[in-house]
Amino acid sequence: MAAVNHPALAAFCAAIGSELLLAQVLVRRQPTGFELRHASDREAGADTLRLVSASELRALANHTAAGEFRPIKAAPNLRAGWLCRVASDAELELALNQLYPGALADWFAIAQAERGSTSRAPVTHYREFTMRQTGMYRITTMLTDAQAQQVIRACCDARFCLKRRLWTVDALAPDTAAAKSLIPCLEPCAVLLEFARKAVRVEQEEAKATLTLAPSEVASLLAALETAVARPRASQREADLAAADNPRRLQLLREKLQGFAPVAGADAKE
Ligand code: SF4
Known part of the structure; x- marks a missing residue:
């Protein structure tokens, strides 16, 4: 199958290095794919965290630990205690879009503007x-x-x-x-x-x-x-x-x- 040309995802994965903190989510590069967990679980053993799939992250991100709906997904009240392993860049994109919808595309748009690749950051005041x-x-x-x-x-x-x-x-x-x-x-x-x-x-x-x-x-x-x-x-x-x-x-x-x-x-x- 032909590789998908996805400049935003490629740029984001290149920026990760060994790990990258995206709001409250720590993304760590693994020998194969990536691991995601809450930043407050940085030192937690993997066996102490609940293993969730990328598609389960949306439900996890929808409510606080107290069960209240989270209208703003970037609010600093994302639940902790979980671990998500993804095998590819495409799965990483899926996982991040569950947690922070649109974040990757917006990050790339601003990165492009800051590098001068586009004339103007797509910001509406x-x-x-x-x-x-x-x-x-x-x-x-x-x-x-x-x-x-x-x-x-x-x-x-x-x-x-x-x-x-x-x-x-x-x-x-x-x-x-x-x-x-x-x-x-x-x-x-x-x-x-x-x-x-x-x-x-x-x-x-x-x-x-x-x-x-x-x-x-x-x-x-x-x-x-x-x-x-x-x-x-x-x-x-x-x-x-x-x-x-x-x-x-x-x-x-x-x-x-x-x-x-x-x-x-x-x-x-x-
Ligand atoms: S306007 Fe933007 S920065 Fe302000 S609360 Fe809404 S999402 Fe957050």
């Missing part, structure tokens, strides 16, 4: 993306640049998504691979869009409370929010943006409060 929206998502254009930046920082925080965001708004810097992963994010995803819509609706609420807080109280609020974001309840549904304690909503509140945080060294008098 916030303004261009939201201008195309119709119906209920049209209001996402109403966020100011500063508001959009807060929304993006909150939604795409590394605690929620390991994709390296390359699109932006105004002066917001894109993510680095070191801060996130090798998987690029080329345009706002459905969760970001819904989050931006929710943020506009929050801005439009009329009965706003006015609160005067001392810097120390702002610091306490920030600390409490940080704790809540770090320890969401077990049954928390990631995409349930209507929930007041949704971690992304709490993170957005943190973003808004940051501007009022006390300057370091300016503690209140004892």
